[in-house]
Amino acid sequence: MTLAIFLFISIILAGIQTAIPFLVKRTIIFGITVPEKHIKNEQLLSYKKNYTFIVALVSVIALASYVLWVLVSNPVEEKTVLIGTFIQFGIILFSLSLYFYYHGKTLQLKKKQNWMEQLKQVKVADLSVRSQDEMLSWYVFLLPIVMTVGVIVYTIFQYDLLPNQIPTHWGANGKADRFTEKTPISAISLPLTLLAMQVMFLGINIGKSKSGIQLSATSLNASRNRQLTLRKNSSWLMFGVSFLLTIMFSFFQLTTIHPDLFAGTAMMAAPIIFLVILLTGTIIFAVKVGRADKQSVGEQKEDITDYDEDSYWKGGLFYFNRNDPSIFVEKRFGVGWTLNFGNPIGYIIVFVPLVVIIILSNL
Template identity: 55%
Template sequence: MAFLVFLIITLFIAVTQIVIPYLVKKTVIFGVTIPEQYMNDGAIKKLKKQYAIAVALISIVLLTGYSVWSLTTEPQEEQMAIIGMLMEFGILLISLSLYIYYHGKTKQLKIQHKWVEHLKQVKVTDLSVRKEDEMLPWYIYLLPIITTLGLMSYTIFNYDILPQQIPTHWGPSGEPDAFTEKSPLSAIQHTLLLLIMQLMFLGVHVATKNSGIKLSASNLAASKNRQLTLRKYSSWFLFFVMLACTILMSFYQLTMIHPEFAAGSIKIILPFAFLFIVLAGSLIFALKVGRSDKKIEGTIDEKIMEVDEDQYWKGGMFYFNKNDPSIFVEKRFGVGWTINFANPVGYLIVFVPLIIIIIISFVMGG
């Protein structure tokens, strides 16, 4: 079971890392802004191809080795989980290292060919684009939150019938494999962690909804379509992940109160259904956004370009811009959003809830 789970997740990670250069914003190559009129340059295409082939070959070697080792030595699930996690981190680390290498190569190309020296940088503002924004309204996110609060209250109401050993972790088979002593806090631990995560998701949604919509002066139609697509599908994807987490954690919480809920194969099917929904949703989201500015052919003005913000992107990955009020901005390597690290509100929305979750998990686990 553990072998199959880690094989699916690792395969998904490998595929996404391979195709990332082809899904990011069209005018950004390995975190570097390239004027649209030079996107078909042979050197750029070669760098993207080299990266994709390198990650693919390394991933094939690691996945093959993991499969052969798992099927021939019949290791324990714990061993498969450890090696599987190391393999996943290995692919991510290798792809990151290759990204850093090709980021430097792309910067050299940009400087060497003087692609931006004779172009006028233009910032586009279109106030009407907000009317076309199809992000979900913030109050939709309250539905799972209300459900969790209700489940928390139900757990407290049924505290007397809870087992003396409260499950804190479930294995791939759906069976609990770690426990802690019964207490008022441990009884609602999972609903509390779920609530904190839900509030974080709500904060991320509100912050992204209020973020700036950045358009390209050289190809307004394509950039507009990408921004609207990114905003629409990121809000839907975030909501469905939040909903899936709520259903999964609610099931585990209810089985703690009513063990008969876990009868049959549902305890195995539900975690796999959750994994499938998240991975399939991630893939659909990446493809929808990644293709949104490639399929629209607009008139390219070869005398201008969008504002080059490379100076605000450290390594092409970390955005620091005190002059930008946006809390979240579109990633330069990957599909989705990243924090404006110069805006402290982003830390409050993302890192504070994560720290609280880690502390609660550590205290209860200890």
């Protein structure tokens, strides 16, 4: 079972890592701004293909050896988990170093061939794009918060029913395997953690909707389509995650109060169902957004290009721009969002709830 779960997650992880060069924004290659007319450059295409091929090859070898090792030597569960986690981190680290290698190569090529020369660098904005924005409203994210507050209030009323040992950790089989003394705080620490996450999701959704819809001057329609798809789908995905987490956490909390409420099989199935839905949702999200700007643009303008923002992107990964009021911006390498580290509001939205969660889990 453990092997199957790890394999499932690892394959999806490796699959997404492999496909990234083909899922990113069309004019950003390995984190470097490339003018529209050079994105089909043969050298660049070969960088992308090489990256994909090497990451795929290394992942297949690593995962195959992992499966072989587990099946042949039949290690204890902890060891399977440890090595499995190690391999997942390994794949991420490996693809990241390969990314940096090609990031440097692309930058060199861009400098050597003087792509930006003689092109007018422009920034564009569409004044009417906001009317097409289909992000979920912030108040939709209040629904799971209300549910969680309900669970907390219920727990307080049923405090006497709670066992003297409060479970704090559940294994992959849905059974509690770590406990703590019953106190008013430990009794509600699980839904409180959930609440902190939901507040973070709410904050992220508000932050994203206030962030810029940044378009590409050379492919207006394609980039608009991608930004709108990203905004709509990421807000739905985040709402889905928030909702599923609420159901799962409430389910665990209710089982702690009423041990016989649900069958053991339901307890076992819950985390797996959660995982399957989450990963499927992530894949659909990545593919939908990744394809959103890949149709031909047909609106080539020869003498302009997007403003070169490479200097704001440290290593092509971290965005730091004090002038841009956006809290979140679209990632350069990967599908999704990243923080504008030049805007302190982003730190508050993301790090305050994380600190609260860490404190709660160590009480």
